[in-house]
Amino acid sequence: xxxxxxxxxxxxxxxxxxxxxxxxxxxxxxxxxxxxxxxxxxxxxxxxxxxxxxxxxxxxxxxxxxxxxxxxxxxxxxxxxxxxxxxxxxxxxxxxxxxxxxxxxxxxxxxxxxxxxxxxxxxxxxxxxxxxxxxxxxxxxxxxxxxxxxxxxxxxxxxxxxxxxxxxxxxxxxxxxxxxxxxxxxxxxxxxxxxxxxxxxxxxxxxxxxxxxxxxxxxxxxxxxxxxxxxxxxxxxxxxxxxxxxxxxxxxxxxxxxxxxxxxxxxxxxxxxxxxxxxxxxxxxxxxxxxxxxxxxxxxxxxxxxxxxxxxxxxxxxxxxxxxxxxxxxxxxxxxxxxxxxxxxxxxxxxxxxxxxxxxxxxxxxxxxxxxxxxxxxxxxxxxxxxxxxxxxxxxxxxxxxxxxxxxxxxxxxxxxxxxxxxxxxxxxxxxxxx
Numbered sequence: 138x139x140x141x142x143x144x145x146x147x148x149x150x151x152x153x154x155x156x157x158x159x160x161x162x163x164x165x166x167x168x169x170x171x172x173x174x175x176x177x178x179x180x181x182x183x184x185x186x187x188x189x190x191x192x193x194x195x196x197x198x199x200x201x202x203x204x205x206x207x208x209x210x211x212x213x214x215x216x217x218x219x220x221x222x223x224x225x226x227x228x229x230x231x232x233x234x235x236x237x238x239x240x241x242x243x244x245x246x247x248x249x250x251x252x253x254x255x256x257x258x259x260x261x262x263x264x265x266x267x268x269x270x271x272x273x274x275x276x277x278x279x280x281x282x283x284x285x286x287x288x289x290x291x292x293x294x295x296x297x298x299x300x301x302x303x304x305x306x307x308x309x310x311x312x313x314x315x316x317x318x319x320x321x322x323x324x325x326x327x328x329x330x331x332x333x334x335x336x337x338x339x340x341x342x343x344x345x346x347x348x349x350x351x352x353x354x355x356x357x358x359x360x361x362x363x364x365x366x367x368x369x370x371x372x373x374x375x376x377x378x379x380x381x382x383x384x385x386x387x388x389x390x391x392x393x394x395x396x397x398x399x400x401x402x403x404x405x406x407x408x409x410x411x412x413x414x415x416x417x418x419x420x421x422x423x424x425x426x427x428x429x430x431x432x433x434x435x436x437x438x439x440x441x442x443x444x445x446x447x448x449x450x451x452x453x454x455x456x457x458x459x460x461x462x463x464x465x466x467x468x469x470x471x472x473x474x475x476x477x478x479x480x481x482x483x484x485x486x487x488x489x490x491x492x493x494x495x496x497x498x499x500x501x502x503x504x505x506x507x508x509x510x511x512x513x514x515x516x517x518x519x520x521x522x523x524x525x526x527x528x529x530x531x532x533x534x535x536x537x538x539x540x541x542x543x544x545x546x547x548x549x550x551x552x553x554x555x556x557x558x559x560x561x562x563x564x565x566x567x568x569x570x571x572x
Contacts, residue, residue, distance in 0.1 A: 178509020179465025180479025196313025
């Protein structure tokens with residue numbers, strides 16, 4: 138046991154070092170479509186299916202896992218671009234150069250880890266480390282006209298450590314609670330023009346200040362119950378994770394650099410048709426409006442309700458709360474193989490009125506198609522897992538709210554002069570090993 142513990146903690150430190158340098162990509166807004174290779178193979182469905190719960194799943198399911206360790210790594214290929222149509226108006230309008238620009242950063246990887254120990258027949262303790270969806274863009278242009286930076290973009294990474302206690306409260310019912318510790322980092326480049334146009338409460342804390350760090354805590358509750366021999370129900374609720382402020386970006390994020398992680402809740406059913414087939418369906422809610430810096434709408438200096446970036450009501454990304462529907466199927470009828478497939482659909486968090494600021498964070502994906510498999514290795518409990526996620530192309534098109542037709546503006550008609558279209562698709566591959 139001492140040797141195993143040393144291995145576990147050594148792995149945690151190594152993974153922490155890797156996490157600290159790896160941004161992660163947008164899926165359900167900036168949450169992952171799923172966590173762990175098995176769960177991603179089902180497009181994130183399975184809140185009522187305990188077998189895939191170790192990596193940020195339903196904490197109530199861990200007590201049924203037995204002693205188990207898992208390590209995994211995901212490879213991401215996000216493709217993001219924006220297109221500006223229409224010539225910019227003369228200053229003081231905030232026009233953008235017309236054309237299409239792609240984000241340079243296209244290959245990333247991020248690991249995850251989980252371990253579960255049985256305390257007795259009715260309870261277990263586990264630890265897991267994983268990343269969230271995150272945001273990252275790296276445009277090789279002065280998108281917003283900031284001549285002090287040759288590139289434009291943001292870099293947000295989030296890492297979580299979850300400590301879970303899971304317990305059977307009856308023969309077919311269980312409860313779990315996870316204490317969450319979170320770390321996130323952020324950097325912004327090329328946003329100086331917003332300060333020059335009087336839109337920031339503190340220009341020195343708006344952009345190009347390198348990476349800043351924040352730490353926070355939250356918790357997650359879960360329930361799992363078997364309604365009949367074949368049907369089970371699951372539910373979980375994760376509180377908002379309260380983070381320390383990004384002091385170096387207090388002139389960018391609302392509430393002086395505040396960037397908490399929004400709350401979520403999920404309910405779902407799993408139907409085990411026979412010993413080979415399992416079908417799962419989940420409904421998930423992500424409450425982006427919990428966080429002002431994410432949900433506050435973009436307001437320009439021409440708006441009577443305008444308040445500068447970094448203030449309590451300062452502009453954010455204008456994201457809406459979203460609903461997510463996930464369905465998946467798992468088949469274990471081929472010798473030592475288990476096959477998976479899933480589909481996930483979420484609401485669009487970004488309105489067409491918010492496209493200007495969301496050039497930095499185009500989390501516009503709505504649909505995911507996934508497949509996956511597991512290969513058992515002997516009777517030892519060891520297995521290899523693989524998942525492939527295709528985030529289907531999505532786009533949002535709207536007007537540049539800070540550039541208007543000059544001739545029309547002189548007549549009192551504020552007619553937008555430019556359109557902005559955001560586009561994104563993504564491929565993800567994750568591999569994992571259970572032992």
